[in-house]
Each structure stands twice: as structure tokens, then as C-alpha cells.
Amino acid sequence: MDVKTGYVAGRLAFRGVLCRISGISTAAHCHAVKKHSCETVFKFSQRSLYQTSTPGQHRWFCHNSTPGQHRWFCHTATPSQHRWFCHTSTPGPHVCIVGSGPAGFYTAQHILKNHKTARVDIYEKLPVPFGLVRFGVAPDHPEVKNVINTFTNTASNERCSFLGNVTVGRDVTVAELRQAYDAVIMSYGADADKEFGIPGEDLSGVYSARAFVGWYNGLPQDKHLAPMLDTDTAVVLGQGNVALDVARILLTPLSILKITDITDHAAAALETSQVKTVYIVGRRGPLQTAFTIKELREMTKLPDCRPLLDPADFAGLEDKVKSLQRPRKRLTELLIKTAQTGGATAQEAQRLAQATKEWGLKFLRSPLEILSSEDGSRVSGIRLGVNQLEGSDSSARAVPTGETEVLSCGLVLRSIGYKSEPIDDTVPFDSQKGVIPNEAGRVTGCKGLYCSGWVRRGPTGVILTTMTDGFETGKAVVDDLTTGILQPVGGVRGQEWIQPLLQKKGIQAVTFEDWNKIDSEEMMRGEKVGKPREKILDVKEMLQVAQS
Amino acid sequence: MAAAIRTKFPVLRRFSQVIFASFSSVSSPLRHGDYEYQDPKSEDEIVNITYVQKDGERIPIRGKVGDNVMYLAHRYDIPIEGACEASLACCTCHVYVHDDYSDRIQEATEEEEDMLDMAPFLKESSRLSCQITLSKDLDGIEVTLPQATRNFYVDGHVPEPH
Numbered sequence: 001m002d003v004k005t006g007y008v009a010g011r012l013a014f015r016g017v018l019c020r021i022s023g024i025s026t027a028a029h030c031h032a033v034k035k036h037s038c039e040t041v042f043k044f045s046q047r048s049l050y051q052t053s054t055p056g057q058h059r060w061f062c063h064n065s066t067p068g069q070h071r072w073f074c075h076t077a078t079p080s081q082h083r084w085f086c087h088t089s090t091p092g093p094h095v096c097i098v099g100s101g102p103a104g105f106y107t108a109q110h111i112l113k114n115h116k117t118a119r120v121d122i123y124e125k126l127p128v129p130f131g132l133v134r135f136g137v138a139p140d141h142p143e144v145k146n147v148i149n150t151f152t153n154t155a156s157n158e159r160c161s162f163l164g165n166v167t168v169g170r171d172v173t174v175a176e177l178r179q180a181y182d183a184v185i186m187s188y189g190a191d192a193d194k195e196f197g198i199p200g201e202d203l204s205g206v207y208s209a210r211a212f213v214g215w216y217n218g219l220p221q222d223k224h225l226a227p228m229l230d231t232d233t234a235v236v237l238g239q240g241n242v243a244l245d246v247a248r249i250l251l252t253p254l255s256i257l258k259i260t261d262i263t264d265h266a267a268a269a270l271e272t273s274q275v276k277t278v279y280i281v282g283r284r285g286p287l288q289t290a291f292t293i294k295e296l297r298e299m300t301k302l303p304d305c306r307p308l309l310d311p312a313d314f315a316g317l318e319d320k321v322k323s324l325q326r327p328r329k330r331l332t333e334l335l336i337k338t339a340q341t342g343g344a345t346a347q348e349a350q351r352l353a354q355a356t357k358e359w360g361l362k363f364l365r366s367p368l369e370i371l372s373s374e375d376g377s378r379v380s381g382i383r384l385g386v387n388q389l390e391g392s393d394s395s396a397r398a399v400p401t402g403e404t405e406v407l408s409c410g411l412v413l414r415s416i417g418y419k420s421e422p423i424d425d426t427v428p429f430d431s432q433k434g435v436i437p438n439e440a441g442r443v444t445g446c447k448g449l450y451c452s453g454w455v456r457r458g459p460t461g462v463i464l465t466t467m468t469d470g471f472e473t474g475k476a477v478v479d480d481l482t483t484g485i486l487q488p489v490g491g492v493r494g495q496e497w498i499q500p501l502l503q504k505k506g507i508q509a510v511t512f513e514d515w516n517k518i519d520s521e522e523m524m525r526g527e528k529v530g531k532p533r534e535k536i537l538d539v540k541e542m543l544q545v546a547q548s
Numbered sequence: 549m550a551a552a553i554r555t556k557f558p559v560l561r562r563f564s565q566v567i568f569a570s571f572s573s574v575s576s577p578l579r580h581g582d583y584e585y586q587d588p589k590s591e592d593e594i595v596n597i598t599y600v601q602k603d604g605e606r607i608p609i610r611g612k613v614g615d616n617v618m619y620l621a622h623r624y625d626i627p628i629e630g631a632c633e634a635s636l637a638c639c640t641c642h643v644y645v646h647d648d649y650s651d652r653i654q655e656a657t658e659e660e661e662d663m664l665d666m667a668p669f670l671k672e673s674s675r676l677s678c679q680i681t682l683s684k685d686l687d688g689i690e691v692t693l694p695q696a697t698r699n700f701y702v703d704g705h706v707p708e709p710h
Contacts, residue, residue: 143635150631294662327665462666464631464638468696 092117094494099187100124101131103453105151110474125167127542139260164510174424180497186451190418190459200370205379209415216266218535229273231410238415239282240290283366283398308360309339381408418459441473514546581619588612595682600692618678634678639667646690
């Protein structure tokens, strides 16, 4: 790097002690920057110097004239008031993403990589980022959370900012965001869940799997769930990966769970849990299960746990299996093998015989009514309708036969899918499908408005499905910026325009550096108790740590 | 001239020190794959590998014994994702291994096969590149990137590559 050119027309470029204080400039063309952006390497060449003549307040600007890479440094020579700010003066477009889960971050990653001057601001209603990677992925699946490293990398890009503790739709409206930003991307996911709408669904002891997951993963709104685990039988309604997750957490020995980042109160509650049997109930058959083989295999290997699969459910499937696609074939083969009672080896047979807990799959059953105990205080069982299948494979339909049966239990977890909700009156929303109507990520009829992730295509799929989706929306945004469909507007833009609105409401946005403080605090607390982290459950406490 | 400036103008020297120091201390996130960033120390260590891109472009790389095929691709900016960082929790590092070499690689574990189930455009030669370590035996190996790493159209529709 050629420092000698930091110096033009024989004049000294800098004077006095150099220090860095980042701040929001009141000048219209400057941006709020993070401290470390000032450490970014810059090239000096063909600069121009500029000096005000106000005594005691000389300001020197250094300006790299390479288009797209202009940087201004403002330096007050007044002792102890030296200020640097680092500013790209070519107004790159301003992009805003609502939601900091995988959809938000992968969309941001794609835009930052493929557009050289765009600035991306990611808004999040909680003080902490990462969405379902933090609050959805099970505590005993830490490797799935490795994507956080990729997201942290994205957030560390100097053109990327994280603004936590800002609820879009309440603290700031989508209309205001669309005024401040050239493109606004909705990536806020799905935080409600589907319901059956059957009698008894609101009894004590009936919870959504979503809330149960939020409870053991430290989602602030679910910390008071206090699920009733004083029953020997639990029923999970639904046969997806979330259903297996909650079943597995109910049955995993505490010795394994308590060294994960599971919340303290969940570990304590599970320690005194009486749940011994978990049934996972689906309305269709074994060929229509929505879970994947990795998660099923984990169930078969649960310590101190025996599978209760009825071989009759798999009668006649051995032949059918041969013609299935590989993923479904391997999954069904594993189900059939697991249903064969006794275990493959003598050792395995002994392990199963000695197990004190059990899990089972029930097929072709739909809940018709949740029954209450005599005193009406909690759930005592479920009346299930027996189904038969019409059609086959993934398009098979469950049709009631009229037959019913009762399954006794003291805990019911409803796991039939998450659900998105509209964020704001001005954003179109398809209530039937529960998504924002769009084409390739562009919101129908709203130029400059985009969507990615679950709110775009519905709440199914793993992190990497969302990755591909995020990249696709990112591409739509980059294309529209490059082809001129979106015309970036100059002047005060982006978070500089939004921050004063937030400040008026007394809202302090949490930066990524602030999140790092929360992150360190959680890891420090975790270390004391032998866990990777002890999550902070209270938003106020998060903000206290962030602002310390 | 640079030296002259630095001695004559101590402030500038300090400034350049600050900039150099901060440049070299730009922190990188948790780095698995450090080993792949080290150059081979001798010819004996070299294992030649060719990555074949989606569009057919062939990229020959001089790897070394012990290199992880996925992290080596990251070093040379070959577009293999690796979302879960080699922990068998995704299928984004999916590649096809050239027939001549598939026998020389350690057979896939059950865990790897489970994750391969999720990969679109699966073939007999499919493997997760994060599970392949280079050895002398694999000198000359070729791996091909698939058309996509995650097909999210449940009805089998194939999106246009982009």
C-alpha cells in the first residue's frame, strides 16, 4: 500500500493525535459507521484536499477519486476532538432487510457479493440476530448452527449493518422504510403456528410445538410456558422434523441435554419430567411422513429408549419400497427395520428390553377432539378419527372412515406447521396460503418491495432451502438495481433517515457489536455451568448488556 | 521516498502503522480449513485435483496430502457452499467423483448417505466433498459440481441454472 501518496501538493495531510470515534454525522452525505470500518484499507490516489478556514476547526478531507471507492476522512485538528469518519461518497443504493434469520442473512450475503456499492441494513425485532437458527434448531444439534459463522461474516462487511430491537410495523412502518431505502426485503418468517380448530385445543396441557421449542430454546415470549410434564404419556400431533425434535427433547437423558445450550428452566423442568412414552401421530401413512432420515435415525438410537412401531402399519410395504425414490426408499427401509421387534443383534435386543422410555408412531389418525379430565383442569386424552388413504405417495389424501378411538395422555404438542402473518397494512398478503404474493421474490404490484424465506414460499424446508431462496431474491434485487428498474435516490437515506424516527420514540437500535457483547456474556455465563452458552431470556436484560 | 516521509513525519508513520496493523488484524471468522491454506511443502506432498464447474470449466489445483476437498475448493474460490462446515448437517458440498477414483475413497458412512438423500441431481458417483481427504492414491482425481445444491421444488421441477 502506497502511503506516500497520502499527501498531496506538499501539504501535511494529518496533524495531531489520530484517534477514531465513530459517530453519526449531521452532514447530509455522511453515514453512521461502525468503528472498525475506519480501519478498512483504502487507496490513496489523486486525492484532493479541502480545508475550512474556521479558526481552531480545520477540517481536512481526503478524497479518493476512484469512482465507487470514494472515501472521506474528516479530521478536526482541535485537540481531543479528533474525529474520523469513513464514508463512501458515491451513493450506493440502500437496501433494507426485515428479519435477521437465514433468509435475511443469505439474501444480504448475495446482494453484498454481487453489488459492489449497495449498503444493506438488516432490521430485527429482537435485540439478538439469527432467527430460527438460534430459536428453532434443537440444542443437541449444534453443528446445524455453524451457519452462524457465515452470517457473522456477512454482518462484518462494512456495507452491512444490523439494527436489532426494532419492530417493523410498530417502531417504524414499512412505508417509512420504503421512503428511506431503494429496496425493502421482507424476510421475517413465520412466528405463529397452525391450529386444528377442534374442541379442547385450549385446555391446559395442550401447547404448540412452536412454543415448546421456543421455551427450551430461550425465545423471550415463550419463557413462561411452564409445560405440564407430570404425566407419563405425551402425544405429538404431526410427523415432521419439529415433531421429532420435541419428542427427542422429551426423551433424551438429561445428562446429554444439560451440557447443551438448552435453557436452564427447561433443563430443570425436564429433570422432574414424568414423561415416559411419546406418540407421534400423523393423519396419513408411513410413506407420507414429513421427517427426514437423519432425525429418524437419531430416534432409533436414543439411549434408554425403545421404539413402538406396529409392524402391521408397514404390511405390504417391502415390495413398494423397491420402486421409491432414494430418499423415501431409505427412510421407509429404516422404518420397516425399526418396526421389526427385538432388535438386530442380541446386544441391541437387550438394550431395548431394558429401556425405561418409549416412542411410537401412529398413522392414519386425525384428532377430532381433545378431552379434558373430570375436573376440567387439563387434557386427559384425544379422540382420534381413523383414516384411510386415497391415492398414493406424496399426493395421497387422508379420508375419514368414521371409526374413532381414544388415546389417553396428559400432554399434547401440536406440530402441524408454522404460519406467517401480515406485518403491515401496506404489504400484500395471501391469507389463504400464508405468504406474501410474489414472482421470483418481487412482491406483486409493489416495485421496490421483495420477500425471501418462509414468508415468501411457506414455512417448510431446512436452512439450506432458505439459502437457495435467499440467493434467488438477492439476485432479483441486484438485477433490478443494475438494470435501472430501481433508481437509487440521493440525499439522506437508509438508517440515517430512520434513526431519528427511532430516537423520537426512545428506541435504541442494537448494533452487531452490541450483539457481540450479549454473545460474550452468554458464553461466559455458560462456561460457568459447563454449557456452550446460557441464553439471556429477557429482552430488557439483553438491552442492558448491549448498552453496557 | 516512503522511508523519507516516514522519518520526517512521525505522524504519518504512526498513521501508516495504524492502517497496516488494522489491515492485518481484520478478524476472520472461526476458520476450519486453515490447513488447506498452507502451500504444499514439497513435490512429494502434491496431490493434483481438478474441479469441474457446472458449465464445464476445468480448474486444476495442486493440493496436498491431507487436504479436505471442500476446504481446498474454498481456498481457490470454487463455488462449493459448505453451509454446515463439514459436520454432516447439510448437502451443499455435494460433488460427483470421477468413476476411476470412487473406489479409492473411503466408503460413505450412514450419516453421509443420510445427508446425500437430500441432495438434488443425485448420482451413483455422488459424495459430500467435505468427507473426502486427499491422499497420494487420489492424485489426478476429478470432481464435478452438480447443477444445483438444493432443489426446493417438491414436484421435481428443475429451476433454470442461474
